[in-house]
Structures are given as structure tokens and as C-alpha cells.
Amino acid sequence: MILLTNDIRDQLLTNGRQRDIDHVPVVKFFNPVGAGTWLITEMEADGDTLFGLADLGFGCPELGSCSIAELSSVRLPFGLGIERDILFQAMFPISVYAEAARRAGHIVERGDLLEQAAAAHRSRR
Template identity: 65%
Template sequence: MELLTLTLRQRLLANGANRGDHVPVVKLFNPLGAATWLISECDGDGDTLFGLADLGFGCPELGCVSWAEIAAVRLPLGLRLARDLNFAARHPLSVYAAAARAQGHITERPHHLVRAAADLARARGSGRSRSPP
């Protein structure tokens, strides 16, 4: 399976050219472990991805990762990292990040995401939050 199709790459590059709080485009994961990435954009260099990373240690974080490094990962049994073909983001990356911070891991549970979205909206409305990542 191809981790990033041409269409996905184009969407990531378009998001990277227009900074903002984008909806994640792709979910990558380790089929043998806990590592998961929600990627929302790619810089013009074609290698620097931005998104939410959860390596399974209880502290998911927003940041950059190298596409070359992701593509080079080799796992036992001849496996590689995989793309969740059923992933369909319904919220901006900031909501996934807030829910992940609250849960200690990336979550797609609707009630966690709805709660995180409401908390972010309240915080932004009261001026307690910074602009989106």
C-alpha cells in the first residue's frame, strides 16, 4: 500500500502553502505498536510534514516529522508503517490535539472530540487561548 498517494500529497502541500488550522489529511500508524500520526500539511520541500504525533508514551504533541524518515521505517516481519484507509477527519487538527492532550493519546471517539472542540471554543471566546497551531 502506498502511504501517500499523489492526491494526498497535493492536499498536504496545498494546506502547507496556506497556514491555518487544517483538518488532518492522513492518519499513519504502526501496525505492531502504539505510534500514530495525524498529518495535516506538508512544506514546499516535500519532506517536512506537520501534524499530531503520538508515539505511545502518553504525551502526544504537535510538530514536524520528515517524510523520508517515515517512509524509511522498517518493522519486524517485513512490515512498514501503514495508512488508515478509513480515516476521515471531521475536526481541525487543534481539536484532535486538545482531545489527545486530555486523553493521553490520539483519539477519534466522537464525545472526546466534541468536548475538546467545545473547550477550545470557550477558551478562544474568553481570550485564554492562543491562535490555532
Template identity: 65%
Template sequence: MILLTPDLRERLLANGRERGADHVPVVKFFNPLGEGVWLATELDDDGDTLFGIADLGCPELGSFSLEELASITLPFGMGIERDILFTGDFPISVWAEAAREAGSIRAAERILYRARQARRDGVGRASS
């Protein structure tokens, strides 16, 4: 699988030129066979250094290497994959806080999207 399409690469590079902004993650990478989830908001001009949250058992905000992600070889000839359905939806600060509180990016994702759906359901009922 191609980890970054040209469009995703350009969006990450554009965010990388706006350091310090609370960007929404552009892409989610994951290990399809176990632990390992990465949310990236920015890409440096070097084309390799991503910024976001890395979760290998403990979510941490920081930098990680696209080349290293692409070089990971998993059993059955698999590798790290890109979640093609991921939309980000929340600023990286929200993801980081939720992941720290929940213990993982995967748990944070469930919590954030359930909370958003509950708010939408509540708004729909109130306006009926």
C-alpha cells in the same frame, strides 16, 4: 503501502501554503504493531516535512519526516501504514487538545467520534 497518494500529497501541499490555518488532518499514519500514530495537516515544498500531531507515547504538535516514516521497518516485513478510512473531520487544534487530555491520538479518536455521534443521536431525538 504507498503512504501518500498524489491526491493526498496535493491536499497536504495546498494546506502547507496556508500556514497558520487550523486545518483538518488530511492523513493518518499508524504503526500496525504498536505505538505510533501521526496525523498530518500540511506538507512543505520539500516534499518531506509534514506538520501535525505525532504520538509515540505522548502526543505532540510539530513537524515530522515522511521519509523517516517510510523507512521504518517493523517485524514481519511490515512498515508504517496509512489509515485508508480516516476522514479527519475536526481541526488539528481539536485533535491536539483531545489527544493531550486523553493521553493519545487513539483515545482522542474514540472520544471525539463518540461525542459527535451522541450529539447526532440527541439532535435526531429532539426533532422527532
């Protein structure tokens, strides 16, 4: 599977040029046979360094950088690799996903948990 279409790459690069913005995730990657989920918001001008929320299944998801080259090179059982969730549509900025993940110990997409995290995030401002 192609992890980054031209449209996704362009949006990630555009977001990467806009600093200090709480971007909405553009793409979700996942391990189809185990732990590993990434919500990506932006890409550096180098065309490889991504930024987003990573959950490797250890109970402590974190915001940070990863490499599209490394994600693309992962070889999993049955000839699989890291995949792009073609149905993913982000509803909130990355800070809300990060807050919900911190509370749950893993990346969540349930609307009620994200709404609770959004309310908590707003109350701290």
C-alpha cells in the same frame, strides 16, 4: 503500502502554503504492530517535511514536524512498515485532535471525546 497518493500529497502541499490555518488532518499514519500514530495536516515545499499531531506512545502527544522519508524507511517485524489508514476521515481541525489527545494522553478518534475537546476549544476563544 504507498503512504502518500498524489491526491493526498497535493492536498498536504496546498495546506502547507496556507499559513496560520487550523487545518483538518488529511491523512493518518500508524504503526501496525505497536505504538505510533500521526495525524498529518500539511507538507512543506521540500516534499518531505510534514506537520501534524504525533503520538509515539509515551503519554504526551504533540504537534510538530516529521519526515515522510523517515516514516517510509521504518522497518517493523514481519516485514511491515508504517501504514496509512485508508478509512480515516477527520471530523475536526487539528487543534481539536490535539486538545482531545492532551486530555487523554493519546490520539483519540471517539466522537464524544472530540466533541468535548471541540467545546473546550471554543470556550477558550
